[in-house]
Amino acid sequence: EPEVTQTPSHQVTQMGQEVILRCVPISNHLYFYWYRQILGQKVEFLVSFYNNEISEKSEIFDDQFSVERPDGSNFTLKIRSTKLEDSAMYFCASILWGREAFFGQGTRLTVV
């Protein structure tokens, strides 16, 4: 069964450092998403990406965040200068239009 793959599973970084979270969506899917879940809280939408551009983003997704699909398979989320409050579980998801979202297993980001 096809699946969304995220790497790394856990990333520890110093405050102020840049991190890149990676995702390989399901190959024939067209829409890609990043969600965030701060420990013990609900899952929040960050950004959606379609046809090589951002289609929607939340107020959380400020200038410190960026996404790209550099090679047609990987989908990355970059945080330029991490803050303590960026510590969370980050989920990538992909969708074939109109169907349900398939989620990766998540990347736990810890900012120290």
Next chain:
Amino acid sequence: AQTVTQSQPEMSVQEAETVTLSCTYDTSESDYYLFWYKQPPSRQMILVIRQEAYKQQNATENRFSVNFQKAAKSFSLKISDSQLGDAAMYFCAYRRGSTNKLIFGTGTLLAVQP
């Protein structure tokens, strides 16, 4: 703005018994979808069941079924014959028909007692 509310932070059920998790939502849209996702301790989000708003029939997937009350904007999940592996956080989620963005509730932590 659309919102999703899960009023039960925690629930507990005996193995083999039935439990119902509640979810209400608020929307002015007529075209939308509702989902229940399961998040076990591994933290992965796993789709349990989906419901299209235009369908009157309640969705069913094996031991999982929903009670979709469109007028009341209620979307509860019933788990029959509960198993130890059902223990997880359960999230209700809403998606407007014209977008693929999911809006999640705060989750219900389900414990299954042997």
